[in-house]
Amino acid sequence: MFDFATPLRNDPPPAPRPSEPGRPDLRTVLRRLRQGTSTILLGGAVSVVAAVALLGLATPSYTSNVQILIDPSDLRVVENEVSARTPQADSGVSLAESQARVIQSDSVLRRAVVALRLDQDDEFVRPEWDSPVVNGLKSMLGMLPPPGGRDPVNLALDALRLKLAVRRPERTFVIDVYVQSREAEKAARIANAIADAYFREEAAARTEAARRASDALVGRLNALRGDVEEAERRVIAYRQDHRLVASSGRLLTDQQLGDLNQQLVTASIRTAEAKSRLDQARSMKAGDASTALPEMLQSLEMQALRQQFATLSRNTAELATRLGTRHPAMAEQYAQQKDLQRLIQREKERIIETTQKDYDRAAASEAAIRTNLDRVKTETATSDRANVGLRELERTLESRRGVYEAFLKRSREASEQERLNSTNVRVISQATPARLRSWPPSPKVVLPVALVLGLMAGAALAYRRVRRREGLPAAARTGALIPVPARAFRAADA
Numbered sequence: 001m002f003d004f005a006t007p008l009r010n011d012p013p014p015a016p017r018p019s020e021p022g023r024p025d026l027r028t029v030l031r032r033l034r035q036g037t038s039t040i041l042l043g044g045a046v047s048v049v050a051a052v053a054l055l056g057l058a059t060p061s062y063t064s065n066v067q068i069l070i071d072p073s074d075l076r077v078v079e080n081e082v083s084a085r086t087p088q089a090d091s092g093v094s095l096a097e098s099q100a101r102v103i104q105s106d107s108v109l110r111r112a113v114v115a116l117r118l119d120q121d122d123e124f125v126r127p128e129w130d131s132p133v134v135n136g137l138k139s140m141l142g143m144l145p146p147p148g149g150r151d152p153v154n155l156a157l158d159a160l161r162l163k164l165a166v167r168r169p170e171r172t173f174v175i176d177v178y179v180q181s182r183e184a185e186k187a188a189r190i191a192n193a194i195a196d197a198y199f200r201e202e203a204a205a206r207t208e209a210a211r212r213a214s215d216a217l218v219g220r221l222n223a224l225r226g227d228v229e230e231a232e233r234r235v236i237a238y239r240q241d242h243r244l245v246a247s248s249g250r251l252l253t254d255q256q257l258g259d260l261n262q263q264l265v266t267a268s269i270r271t272a273e274a275k276s277r278l279d280q281a282r283s284m285k286a287g288d289a290s291t292a293l294p295e296m297l298q299s300l301e302m303q304a305l306r307q308q309f310a311t312l313s314r315n316t317a318e319l320a321t322r323l324g325t326r327h328p329a330m331a332e333q334y335a336q337q338k339d340l341q342r343l344i345q346r347e348k349e350r351i352i353e354t355t356q357k358d359y360d361r362a363a364a365s366e367a368a369i370r371t372n373l374d375r376v377k378t379e380t381a382t383s384d385r386a387n388v389g390l391r392e393l394e395r396t397l398e399s400r401r402g403v404y405e406a407f408l409k410r411s412r413e414a415s416e417q418e419r420l421n422s423t424n425v426r427v428i429s430q431a432t433p434a435r436l437r438s439w440p441p442s443p444k445v446v447l448p449v450a451l452v453l454g455l456m457a458g459a460a461l462a463y464r465r466v467r468r469r470e471g472l473p474a475a476a477r478t479g480a481l482i483p484v485p486a487r488a489f490r491a492a493d494a
Helices: 026-035 037-057 092-103 106-116 132-141 152-162 184-242 252-283 300-323 328-417 443-471 474-478 486-493
Strands: 062-070 164-167 174-181 425-429
Touching (some): 026 037, 092 164, 092 174, 092 184, 106 184, 174 184, 184 425, 252 328
Antiparallel strands (some): 062 174, 164 174
16 A cells, blocks of 8 residues: 655655735725725715615605693583593603503594595505405415405504504603604694594593493482482371371471460560559559559540540639639539549549450460460470481481482583583694605715715725635636646546
8 A cells, every 4th residue: 555645755845835814904905995996986886876776766755743732630611520630740641641542542543544534545555456366375375364354444544553653752741643654745634633533532532431420320310219209208108197297397286386485475475564554554543533644544535534624623723713612603613523533533444444354365365375385295295206207217318319419410410511521632733744755864865875885885895805816826816727736646546
């Protein structure tokens, strides 16, 4: 066997292996880039041309936004609201975040889709290629959506959700709604329609809450009305069974007792006054006709008699002065005075008799009132025992009536709130058509970036090509044949 590893004496020494190149310095890098200048320029030109082509082929889109202010405190329209917001110190931000989610909800977006008829817009609902072969293939692969998923409204809703962005700046209650579309005017219309749909949805939610509360209260009112009527029937039946008659909200025995007490006081005063007049009249019975009489003994007839007596006394005195007391004419004067005194005394007796009758009537009236009062007291004592159960039934009736009236008032308030909107939400900035497109970016930005990227790619490619070319042997770089050592031929012959 031959030992191929042993070199022959006449064989040339093996060529040394090229050493691994180290990290090139800056001069080597610049030299290699300078050698690939054409490749670098070509890369930049190709990148700019590609950017221009993409800008020309890209479909432009515009973005419009509307700003909505959500005030945590609602408008104070009525005193007792169905769903009044009483925000706490840390609940305002949560409320704003919740309203931002409401704006993105299907109920709000569906209103905007229906209002603008986006289900008939090619931008939001792409026309499908109705081919039996394609549909059958999609059905076999499970790619055919169900019938509900092919609804134009649902398709437009999904497309609108992809073109919608809702953001809330930090530490504010302002919500920005961004809408993207191919047309600037359409984007503004959609943004304003979403804001209007949000307002309508909030109003509808408040109305629905008030309606539910009103329906619940009305349903409860029927039961409460039945309870009140049942309590009233019990009160009436109890009064009939125990003969408790009421008038103006009070029992008749209580009213009679109060009235009789007042009448008794009045009758006692009247009796005392009649007794006093009677005593005075009796004490003045034997008095002289010329003496003064109390007011209670004054009458028209008494005044006339006393006037006549006074006149006759003056005439008698004058006549006695002229004629003397023993003159025959004086006897007639004295006889007339005695007649008038007798008439005055008779009038006194008549007045005394009348006063006695007044006193007797007053005393009899007082006695009758006392008798009635004693009887009513007895009846009141009997009815007071029955009033214990009656008052319990009346308290039950009043409590049920109070609850019923409160529910009735609240029901009417809730029914009125269905037509009120107390949401404190307003648009602080309407959406307007955008002046500049949002996609694709402006050529002022795209072309410089494309040029830089193209030059960088061309520089990398040129550097790689020059480095690879420098790493080959000189004969390979010039295209000459590479010599083969003789040892290789001997190994082949063996």
